[in-house]
Amino acid sequence: MIExxxxxxxxxxxxxxxxxxxxxxxxxxxxxxxxxxxxxxxLWEGVIRWLEVPLYVVPPPSAIWRSLxxxxxxxxFVSNAFVTLSEALxxxxxxxxxxxxxxxAIAQSRFVERVLYPYLIAIQTTPKVAVAPLFIIWFGFGxxxxxxxxxxxxxxxxxxxxxxxxxxxxxxxxxxxRSLRASRWQTFKMVKLPSALPMIFAGxxxxxxxxxxxxxxxxxxxxxxxxxxxxxxxxxxxxTAGVFAALVCLSTMGITLHLVMHWLQRRVVFWADHNQIPGx
Amino acid sequence: MSTTLSxxxxxxxxxSRTAEPGRSDAAAxxxxxxLEKSYRSRDRSRTRALGPVSLDIARGEFITxxxxxxCGKSTLLKLIAGLIDRSAGSISMxxxxxxxxxxxxxxxxxxxxxxxWRTALENVMLPAAVQRLDLAKSxxxxxxxxxxxxxxxFAGKYPNELSGGMxxxxxxxxxxxxxxxxxxxxxPFGALDAMTRESMNVEIRxxxxxxxxxxxxxxxxxxxxxxxxxxVLVLSARPGLVADVVDVDLGAERSLDIxxxxxxxxxxxxxxxxxxxxxxxx
Numbered sequence: 001m002i003e004x005x006x007x008x009x010x011x012x013x014x015x016x017x018x019x020x021x022x023x024x025x026x027x028x029x030x031x032x033x034x035x036x037x038x039x040x041x042x043l044w045e046g047v048i049r050w051l052e053v054p055l056y057v058v059p060p061p062s063a064i065w066r067s068l069x070x071x072x073x074x075x076x077f078v079s080n081a082f083v084t085l086s087e088a089l090x091x092x093x094x095x096x097x098x099x100x101x102x103x104x105a106i107a108q109s110r111f112v113e114r115v116l117y118p119y120l121i122a123i124q125t126t127p128k129v130a131v132a133p134l135f136i137i138w139f140g141f142g143x144x145x146x147x148x149x150x151x152x153x154x155x156x157x158x159x160x161x162x163x164x165x166x167x168x169x170x171x172x173x174x175x176x177x178r179s180l181r182a183s184r185w186q187t188f189k190m191v192k193l194p195s196a197l198p199m200i201f202a203g204x205x206x207x208x209x210x211x212x213x214x215x216x217x218x219x220x221x222x223x224x225x226x227x228x229x230x231x232x233x234x235x236x237x238x239x240t241a242g243v244f245a246a247l248v249c250l251s252t253m254g255i256t257l258h259l260v261m262h263w264l265q266r267r268v269v270f271w272a273d274h275n276q277i278p279g280x
Numbered sequence: 281m282s283t284t285l286s287x288x289x290x291x292x293x294x295x296s297r298t299a300e301p302g303r304s305d306a307a308a309x310x311x312x313x314x315l316e317k318s319y320r321s322r323d324r325s326r327t328r329a330l331g332p333v334s335l336d337i338a339r340g341e342f343i344t345x346x347x348x349x350x351c352g353k354s355t356l357l358k359l360i361a362g363l364i365d366r367s368a369g370s371i372s373m374x375x376x377x378x379x380x381x382x383x384x385x386x387x388x389x390x391x392x393x394x395x396x397w398r399t400a401l402e403n404v405m406l407p408a409a410v411q412r413l414d415l416a417k418s419x420x421x422x423x424x425x426x427x428x429x430x431x432x433x434f435a436g437k438y439p440n441e442l443s444g445g446m447x448x449x450x451x452x453x454x455x456x457x458x459x460x461x462x463x464x465x466x467x468p469f470g471a472l473d474a475m476t477r478e479s480m481n482v483e484i485r486x487x488x489x490x491x492x493x494x495x496x497x498x499x500x501x502x503x504x505x506x507x508x509x510x511x512v513l514v515l516s517a518r519p520g521l522v523a524d525v526v527d528v529d530l531g532a533e534r535s536l537d538i539x540x541x542x543x544x545x546x547x548x549x550x551x552x553x554x555x556x557x558x559x560x561x562x
Contacts (some may be wrong), residue, residue: 179387183411271396
C-alpha cells in the first residue's frame with residue numbers, strides 16, 4: 001500500500017498532476033472506513049442520549065466501551081473467550097481432518113459416494129442446532145459437547161469443497177500422470193490434492209467462522225463457561241452493555257481467525273490467483 | 281511414392297523404409313498393424329475415428345503426422361502412448377505388445393500441463409519423483425535437460441513466471457527425464473506465436489539430433505511437418521487412413537532458410553495436394 005502510494009505520487013509529480021489528488025485517490029478507503037465508524041458511533045451515542053433510551057434496552061457506545069474495558073481488565077472476557085476459542089478451534093480441526101479424509105475417499109470412489117450420499121444428505125438437511133440438546137445429554141455440560149457442536153457445524157462446508165475441488169482436477173494433468181505410470185495414490189498426492197487446495201481453503205474459510213457459531217450455540221444450550229455462557233448470564237441481569245461488549249469480543253475473534261486463514265492460504269496456495277478463489 | 285534425393289545420415293536403414301507403408305521390417309522399433317479406433321455413438325452405432333492404419337517406425341526416425349481436423353492424428357498418438365484402448369489391430373514396441381503407458385515412451389501434450397506449485401526444475405523432475413529415483417541424480421539430470429532446452433537460468437522459476445514457449449520447453453525436458461527411446465508430441469507448438477514456433481522447430485530438430493530419440497510429432501501445419509520430419513505420414517479425413525508417406529530428404533542440417541527452397545516446396549505441394557483433392561482445404 002505504501003509502495004503504491006509512493007508510486008502514484010511520483011507518477012503525479014512527473015505528469016504534473018496535483019499530488020494531493022493522487023494521494024486522495026490512493027488513500028480514500030483508508031480515510032473513509034474509520035470516518036464511517038466515527039459517524040455511526042457518534043450518531044448512535046447522540047440518538048440514545050437525545051431520546052433518553054434506558055441503558056438496558058440499547059446501551060450507548062460509551063457504556064459498551066466501559067464494559068469492554070472493565071471486562072478485559074478483570075480477565076472475565078479473556079478467560080471466557082479462551083474457552084470459546086478452544087472449543088471452536090478443536091471442533092474445526094477435527095472437522096477439517098475428518099472432512100478431508102472422507103471427502104478424498106468419496107472423490108476417489110463412486111461406490112463410497114453412492115453408499116454414503118443418502119446419509120450425508122440426511123445429516124446435512126437436519127438443522128444441526130436442533131440436535132445440540134442431545135449433545136448435552138451425551139457429552140455433558142463441559143467442553144466436549146461444544147467441540148462436537150462446532151465440529152458438526154463446520155464439517156459440511158469443508159466436505160463439499162474437498163469433493164468439488166478433487167473432482168475438478170484438470171483432466172490433462174491426470175493424463176500426464178497416467179503417461180508417467182503413476183499410481184492412484186501418487187496422482188492423488190502429487191496432482192489432485194494440490195489442485196484442490198484453493199477450493200479446500202475456501203471451505204476452511206467458511207468453516208472456521210461457522211465453528212465459532214457452533215461453539216456459541218453449544219454454550220447457549222447448556223454450559224459453565226465461555227462467551228456464549230457469559231452473554232446468557234449478562235442478558236438475565238439486563239447488563240445489555242456487557243452483552244454488546246461480549247459481542248465485540250466475538251467479532252474480534254472471528255476477524256482474527258479470518259485473517260489467520262487468509263495468511264495461511266497465501267502461504268500454502270502460493271501459486272493461485274487469490275482474486276479468483278471464492279469465499280476470500 | 282519414393283521421393284528420395286539423398287540418404288538421411290541420422291537414420292540407420294533408410295533404404296528399407298523408403299518402401300510402401302506397412303511393409304514388414306525386421307528393424308522396426310514400433311510396429312503398428314491394422315490399428316483401428318471406433319467410438320460408440322449415442323444411437324449405439326459405432327463410428328470409426330481412425331484406421332485401419334499400419335506403420336513401421338525405425339529407431340531414430342522423426343515422423344510427423346499431418347491431416348485435417350478430426351482425422352484422428354491425436355488419437356493415433358494416444359493409442360501408441362497407451363493412454364486409450366484400441367478397437368482392433370496391434371501396436372508393438374521392440375517386439376512386445378503395447379497395452380497401457382510404457383516406460384520407454386515420453387509424451388508432450390498440446391498444452392505444457394505443468395504443475396503450478398512446482399518450479400521448472402521440479403516439473404522436469406516429476407517423472408523421477410513418480411518412479412522414486414535417487415533425488416540427487418535426478419536433480420543433476422533435470423538441470424542438464426533444462427540446459428538442453430536453454431532454460432538453465434529459469435530452473436527455480438514457477439510456471440506462471442515463464443512464457444508459453446518456455447513452458448513448452450519445460451514440458452519437453454520433462455518428457456526426456458526418464459530417458460525414453462520414443463518421444464510422442466501432440467501439436468506441442470500449436471498455441472505458440474509464429475516466431476516462437478519457428479525457433480522451437482529448430483530447437484526440437486537439434487534436441488532430436490543430440491539425443492538420438494525416435495520422435496512422432498502430430499501437427500496441422502504442413503510446412504512444420506516437412507521441416508521437422510525424416511518421414512511425413514499424411515492422414516485422410518475421418519476415419520483417418522494413411523493417404524501418403526513422404527520421405528523428406530532435406531538433409532540432417534536444416535536452417536529456417538530451407539523453407540523457401542524449391543525442394544521444400546515440392547514436399548509441401550505434394551502433401552497439400554492430398555487435402556485439396558478431397559476439398560479439405562478451402
